[in-house]
Amino acid sequence: MMKLWKDFYDLVMPDVPGCTFAAIDSALRQSAVVFCEQSLAWRIELSPISVVAGIAEYALTPPEDAVVHAITLAALNGEEIEAYKGETDISARNRYNRTSPQYISGGPGSIILAPKPTATGALTMIVALKPSPASAGIDDVQFNEYREAIVHGALLRLMLSPKKPYTNAQLAAYHQQQFAIKTAAAGVRVAKNYARTPLRTSIMARR
Structure with missing residues (x-):
């Protein structure tokens, strides 16, 4: 399930009178992206x-x-x-390990195994997500758990907008601090929760 950006409005609009819905949506989306990138809090296990x-x-x-x-x-x-x-060149990566499979993320849409697999198998992954550039909202679990952090990040951006009724550098600094604190706390919390999370295919100790 997904929460739309408008589901954040009651937490944002009172602090930014006169702000357009489009500007609020954009600020919330940007804030959510940065929050997810820094905290890695939005995680799911993909289908094998x-x-x-x-x-x-x-x-x-x-x-x-x-x-x-x-x-x-x-x-x-x-x-x-x-x-x-740290390395996107497969041939260079193979110099370090020629026998044990490794993977390299070639971008948000695909992964590359290196070296090439020599047999069939099942690849299972837990990934950290972020909203797409055109996303209409965010997963409802993330909304319920982390909406305060995302709102702080959005208000930071909006209050730094020049020559607006809600422009306020001092309050923007406060929201920046709160966003950083809550994002860091979310990252620590999620890292602890996932430290021993098993995949559907149980993970063996690395050789």
């Missing part, structure tokens, strides 16, 4: 991907109005593989 021998790249299928920001946990045939963020 059937891996084919000799095929390295596979499409990701996140929920509607969301994109994959990061892969936080993955297992191929029950054995954990590493989310490698």
